[in-house]
Amino acid sequence: MREQDPTGNNKPLIVFAGRSNVGKSSTIRVLTGKKVRVGKRPGSTRWEQMIDLDPVTIVDIPGFGFMSGQSKTTIEETKNHIIESLESWSSRILLSVFIVDISLFRVLFERWSSRGEIPVDVEFYSFLCEISPRVIVLANKVDKVKKRHIDDELDFLKFQLREAVSDREPTIILSAALKKQGMRELKDLIDEILDEEGLDRPQWAFT
Numbered sequence: 001m002r003e004q005d006p007t008g009n010n011k012p013l014i015v016f017a018g019r020s021n022v023g024k025s026s027t028i029r030v031l032t033g034k035k036v037r038v039g040k041r042p043g044s045t046r047w048e049q050m051i052d053l054d055p056v057t058i059v060d061i062p063g064f065g066f067m068s069g070q071s072k073t074t075i076e077e078t079k080n081h082i083i084e085s086l087e088s089w090s091s092r093i094l095l096s097v098f099i100v101d102i103s104l105f106r107v108l109f110e111r112w113s114s115r116g117e118i119p120v121d122v123e124f125y126s127f128l129c130e131i132s133p134r135v136i137v138l139a140n141k142v143d144k145v146k147k148r149h150i151d152d153e154l155d156f157l158k159f160q161l162r163e164a165v166s167d168r169e170p171t172i173i174l175s176a177a178l179k180k181q182g183m184r185e186l187k188d189l190i191d192e193i194l195d196e197e198g199l200d201r202p203q204w205a206f207t
């Protein structure tokens, strides 16, 4: 059964997903100029928001993982809701933009691994690769990483994504949405994909 789309259309979807607070809404805001909610605290996007751009619809997905002020049950329900929604839309998904906080990726990865658990970022990346024909990884908040560490952090991320999904070479863009860094590269890559699909380019907030 197809999830009800509040925009009432059936356009291809570009999904923005990732843990809470990584900068999903900030990135969408820079790209589209639409005032999606950006928050200081994790969990500021509670429900997906559909942004109708023509010829595609952008979906801002609530972050999974820690949500400030929310109970474990709510967090679990949100995660299940996200997975169910993505599965129900999967035939419409053109592309997923998976955002990670590159300044935190390694620390969180090591924390989860040391507990014998699959790091949630990696688990979610694998899931997106299953349901989405293309995944672009945005390594955001690079402004929070010391310059001399950026290459190492990027290599670590690339290595772990390759380990998780060995049949896909990860496409990674370094970014700092807050400073509009990496946004042109992301937009150009999305435009290229739309061209390939024979779709028009949407009206982005910058050229």
Ligand SMILES: Nc1nc2c(ncn2[C@@H]2O[C@H](COP(=O)(O)OP(=O)(O)OP(=O)(O)O)[C@@H](O)[C@H]2O)c(=O)[nH]1
Pocket: 018, 019, 020, 021, 022, 023, 024, 025, 026, 027, 037, 038, 039, 040, 041, 042, 043, 044, 045, 046, 061, 062, 063, 064, 140, 141, 142, 143, 144, 175, 176, 177, 178, 179
């Ligand atoms: N330093 C830095 N901060 C950023 C960057 N991008 C976003 N932020 C900040 O990170 C916080 C969270 O940003 P959001 O865009 O709301 O993050 P989100 O992923 O949509 O969060 P949820 O909706 O809670 O899942 C805000 O305070 C942003 O200003 C960045 O590139 N660098």
Ligand SMILES: [Mg+2]
Pocket: 024, 025, 026, 037, 038, 039, 044, 045, 060, 061, 062, 063
């Ligand atoms: Mg958000």
